[in-house]
Amino acid sequence: MGFAFGLLLTAYVLCLGLLLAVLVTLPLSLITFFTSKSLLARRSDTPRRTSLRLAIAVGTTTFLTTCALQYLIPSWRTLHPPPPTQEEVVGTWVPAEWSIEWMVDHGIAVSEQALEFYPNGTFAARNIPATWVSTILQTSGPTFNGSGTWQILPSGSDYKLSLAFSTSAASPSSSTYNALWNRSSRLLYLPIAGDATLAAFMNCGPPRLRFSSPEMDPYRDAIQVLDREALGLTPIPDDAWVEIQADGGPQVWVAIYGDTSRTIVLKQVPSGYQWIAEQEIAYGPDEWTDHDGAHWQESISIDYQIEDVNGVPLNHPVAVYTGRDPRINGLGPLWLDPKAVRPFLDEWRAWRHQQPPDPIDLCP
Incomplete structure (x- = not known):
């Protein structure tokens, strides 16, 4: 995201927040003003002037106090978060x-390097590089597998x-290390021997939904009806890894x-669901930053739709390239x-398989 766009977005959010604060507090302030004016007018020797001044003061105070509270209450929660719970720790960290x-x-x-934290207060370490725990306890071999x-x-x-690490269940001795924990970023840090930096583990969160999961049973038949290789x-x-995005309407986005990254659109019909559109995106090795500071990575998307979803031609597959490779740009304008792009997709696939995995790919 470019700096100018980010600045405009920040200003927009601040103005929108101020507008919402005014809209919420203004009715309360007006009610307070007229109520105060009415009550004070009955008890004042100079009802108009005195009651008007006091009512304005009370209404203004109510307005400013309510506006301030709308910002102070969320800020207080951010600066003083509640104590952590067991649920913030339990699970897989990669x-x-x-x-x-x-x-x-x-x-x-x-x-498959990971730390597994269990609700009973125990954890298991799997294939952890030895240099990440060698300052905590003595290990043998290039990796550490243990519990604690x-x-x-x-x-x-x-x-x-x-x-509290232990190398084996038979060993009663253990070595304790108080690990730095960034709750907001869900990161846990271990020391690296001979290195000034720290090894970071991220919390995977709840197990992810897979295509083979039972939750996909209502949609799987409609998805598998397509001959993808031919397209x-x-x-x-x-x-x-699957995410189901149902908005309560007739369409379900999967x-x-x-x-690769893929989006499939299903339409609800009397017999269940019907496939109507699919887009698959593959990413290549070329990356660049434009003059606005936005980061880009070359990609090829393949779309096939039998009903209009995003404006691509219907009833036949089309590919769109985003990038700077003259070999692909020379294939056509849009x-x-x-x-025609299959050789480049095969080339990119070979490149991707040589890259280290993303952390999310290590999560269950």
Whole structure:
């Protein structure tokens, strides 16, 4: 996002917040003004002047106080959050993006590294690089697999996670480390031996919905009816991450994430659901920043629709390229044949498989 656009957006949000505050407080202030004026007029020797002045003062005070409270109450909650709960910790924590880059730079394979926190106050460490725990306890081998106990530890105005590591169930000894914990960013930090930086773990949150999950049963048949290979689309793996976006209307949007990003639109019919549109987006290696500061990455989207959803031609697949590659831009001005871009999609797929995974790809 460009700086100018970000500045305009910030100003717009502030003005909108002020407008909403005025709209909420103005009726209350007017009610207070007229009520005060009426009551004071009955008790004053000079009813008009005195009651008017006092009513204006009371109404203005009410207006300013109510406006201030609308901003102070949310700010107080932000500056003084409630104590953390067990639910903020329990679950799977995986290396964050910077930590994955560190592993790649140091020749460590990114393979299911995780910290698993359980409701009973125990945790398990899986395939953690040894240098991330070697300042806490003695380890052997390039990775650490072990377990321990955890508890939330107050630390001034913040909180830490006290981790008591043990290398084996048979060993009664353990080493405790009070890990830095950023609650707002859901990040947990471990020290890296010989490095001034810290290894970060991110909280995955609740388990993600997969294409094979039972929640997809009402939609799966309608989605699988399409011959994707014939249209230039890729198959949908069973372990693909899925989000169902139903707004209560006749359409259901299903977002599917894996090697590519895909959006499928289904229409509710008497027999269930009918597939009406699909868009699949693949990303390539070229990235750049434009003159407004916005970041871009080249991509190819393939659309096929039998009913109008976003304005692409109906009843035949089309591809759209966003990027600077002259080989692809030379194929045409806008709508491209998916078969013509297939070699570039294969080239990009090989490149993507050589890249380290995103943290979200390590989450269950």
